Amino acid sequence: MSVAQLGGTVAPGGAGPGEQEVAQEKRRGRAGYLLLLPGILWLIVFFIVPTIQLAATALYDPNGSLDTGYAMTWSFSNYLDAMSQYSDQFIRSFLYAGIATVLCLLLGYPLAYAIAFKSGRWKNLMLVLVIAPFFTSFLVRTLAWKSILSDNGFIVETLKTLSLIPEDGRLLATPVAVVTGLTYNFLPFMVLPLYANLEKIDPRLVEAGKDLYANGVTAFRRITLPLSMPGVVAGTLLTFIPAAGDYINSELLGTPQQRMIGNVIDNLFLVQLDYPAAAASSVLLMVAIVLLVLFYVRRAGTEDLV
Amino acid sequence: MNTSRLGRWVSDHVVMFVALLVLIYMFLPIFFVVLMSFNDPTSRLNYEFQAFTLDNWTDPCSEAGMCASVVKSLQIGFLATVFATLLGTLVAFALVRHRFRGRAATSLLIFLPMATPEVVMGSSLLALFTSAGVAGSLGFWSILVAHIMFCLSFVVVTVKARLAGLDSRYEQAAMDLYANEWQTFWRVTFPLVFPGILAAALLAFSLSFDDFIVTNFNHGNTITFPMFVWGAAQRGIPPQVNVIGTVMFMIALALVLGSGLLQRRRAR
Numbered sequence: 001m002s003v004a005q006l007g008g009t010v011a012p013g014g015a016g017p018g019e020q021e022v023a024q025e026k027r028r029g030r031a032g033y034l035l036l037l038p039g040i041l042w043l044i045v046f047f048i049v050p051t052i053q054l055a056a057t058a059l060y061d062p063n064g065s066l067d068t069g070y071a072m073t074w075s076f077s078n079y080l081d082a083m084s085q086y087s088d089q090f091i092r093s094f095l096y097a098g099i100a101t102v103l104c105l106l107l108g109y110p111l112a113y114a115i116a117f118k119s120g121r122w123k124n125l126m127l128v129l130v131i132a133p134f135f136t137s138f139l140v141r142t143l144a145w146k147s148i149l150s151d152n153g154f155i156v157e158t159l160k161t162l163s164l165i166p167e168d169g170r171l172l173a174t175p176v177a178v179v180t181g182l183t184y185n186f187l188p189f190m191v192l193p194l195y196a197n198l199e200k201i202d203p204r205l206v207e208a209g210k211d212l213y214a215n216g217v218t219a220f221r222r223i224t225l226p227l228s229m230p231g232v233v234a235g236t237l238l239t240f241i242p243a244a245g246d247y248i249n250s251e252l253l254g255t256p257q258q259r260m261i262g263n264v265i266d267n268l269f270l271v272q273l274d275y276p277a278a279a280a281s282s283v284l285l286m287v288a289i290v291l292l293v294l295f296y297v298r299r300a301g302t303e304d305l306v
Numbered sequence: 307m308n309t310s311r312l313g314r315w316v317s318d319h320v321v322m323f324v325a326l327l328v329l330i331y332m333f334l335p336i337f338f339v340v341l342m343s344f345n346d347p348t349s350r351l352n353y354e355f356q357a358f359t360l361d362n363w364t365d366p367c368s369e370a371g372m373c374a375s376v377v378k379s380l381q382i383g384f385l386a387t388v389f390a391t392l393l394g395t396l397v398a399f400a401l402v403r404h405r406f407r408g409r410a411a412t413s414l415l416i417f418l419p420m421a422t423p424e425v426v427m428g429s430s431l432l433a434l435f436t437s438a439g440v441a442g443s444l445g446f447w448s449i450l451v452a453h454i455m456f457c458l459s460f461v462v463v464t465v466k467a468r469l470a471g472l473d474s475r476y477e478q479a480a481m482d483l484y485a486n487e488w489q490t491f492w493r494v495t496f497p498l499v500f501p502g503i504l505a506a507a508l509l510a511f512s513l514s515f516d517d518f519i520v521t522n523f524n525h526g527n528t529i530t531f532p533m534f535v536w537g538a539a540q541r542g543i544p545p546q547v548n549v550i551g552t553v554m555f556m557i558a559l560a561l562v563l564g565s566g567l568l569q570r571r572r573a574r
Binding site: 031032033035036038039040042043044046047048049050051053054056057066107108110111113114115118119124126128129130131132133134135136137138139140141142143144145146147148150152153184187188215216237241242244245246247248252261262265266269270275278279282283285286289290293 | 313314317318321322324325328329331332333334335336338339341342353354355393394396397399400401403404405406412415416418419421422423424425426427429430431432433434436437451452454455458459462512515516518519522523531532535536539543547548550551552554555558559562563566
């Protein structure tokens with residue numbers, strides 16, 4: 001399993017009749033390269049080259065500054081410095097993103113399952129409702145959580161009445177608020193791939209299981225759940241990756257005690273103008289995510305993701 | 307028999323019940339955005355509903371700079387959508403319809419931007435622009451360049467899915483009926499792929515219009531709507547922001563429901 005395979009192959013089995021013919025029919029020659037050229041060039045110049053520049057910036061002399069310019073000193077120590085200085089924020093990012101991803105799975109699986117198997121004629125409506133959060137601005141709906149979780153809001157009041165939080169307790173400006181925001185904002189990224197996967201499962205397989213005297217729970221555990229693993233893997237990755245890099249939720253719903261690595265990178269680049277440290281943190285985040293993804297995909301043993 | 311029927315009833319209804327609760331969770335903030343658009347707050351740092359007013363709706367542009375930022379976002383969103391859809395559609399056609407060397411590398415190149423956190427993409431571009439010596443002139447153009455970059459992959463994936471599901475026998479039939487390649491493309495292939503291209507364009511527009519993180523690194527002095535909201539959040543949120551949020555929501559909802567109706571009518 002390599003990353004290349006992650007990006008390869010179209011929707012599995014989706015090509016239908018004529019797949020063989022299309023494969024044979026594919027044209028050789030220059031036309032293909034010409035079609036590719038503009039898009040691929042754009043990605044190389046504005047994605048690959050910047051990433052290389054970022055890695056280079058991470059090795060610049062940390063004593064330089066934007067005004068005087070940076071010298072390339074191959075300072076690998078920048079990485080160690082960033083790791084030790086911002087270890088709290090790194091750990092917090094992965095912790096919050098991990099919790100949010102688990103919550104998304106717990107909330108998203110029943111929803112995707114209900115849409116795929118139980119919704120009947122309400123299917124399209126429910127799908128529209130799932131993507132509805134995308135219809136309004138990310139920042140505006142994150143700010144709405146500020147109102148929902150506010151100190152005199154109905155949620156905090158209810159929790160106080162039930163004595164689930166102390167009289168002077170609050171939700172805003174706590175890790176709970178940040179994780180709630182992350183979970184909310186990335187939930188559709190979990191539900192949609194899960195739904196796409198569950199919907200493809202042949203209901204006859206479950207019926208066959210039941211004919212063989214499996215009860216509902218067993219049939220789910222031994223048939224539906226294993227078959228939905230590709231959806232679980234895709235959904236988890238699509239949720240975890242943006243959540244780990246996000247700093248909007250921690251900034252708007254948290255305090256400096258809930259800062260994640262995204263806040264650090266933003267602050268180092270745009271406020272402190274400490275480019276080498278900022279770039280090193282950024283590269284570390286990317287490397288950590290790539291390693292995690294590779295490890296996770298290998299463990300889950302799923303092939304086609306895109 | 308009885309227990310299995312009970313089990314089925316429970317599984318049917320419990321799953322649906324949980325699903326509805328999750329949908330309510332997903333809808334709660336939208337409800338609050340609409341609610342707060344009618345709020346008349348006593349102070350900007352107050353996030354609770356205090357008094358009902360229509361002022362935010364009758365004059366949303368009274369908030370200095372907000373409407374200008376919306377216009378800026380619309381301009382960037384429109385241009386980014388046009389370029390990303392064009393470039394991405396070409397790549398999708400090449401991937402599905404042509405043979406070429408380096409297919410695995412190309413697929414990887416398409417996949418990577420979607421798997422990279424935005425904060426990494428944004429900071430990389432800033433590092434590039436700085437080393438190229440153009441950091442002082444960042445603005446509209448650099449936001450546009452960045453948005454085209456991260457929209458491209460999503461366009462490729464969306465169009466590719468539609469194209470790969472296309473039955474090539476339609477095109478063969480057209481060719482059998484003496485259509486040349488050009489005619490076949492414009493009269494058969496393109497209309498069949500068009501829904502995919504349209505979906506990709508809508509996705510690109512919403513990604514661009516809503517982007518904050520990448521834009522934040524490369525915006526110079528140009529203020530898009532998300533940048534405006536971010537800036538305003540430091541000082542306290544003007545309620546007019548929620549008017550824009552509500553209008554966006556209603557336009558998107560109308561588009562989705564409208565296209566659904568259109569599809570259903572066509573299917574008949």
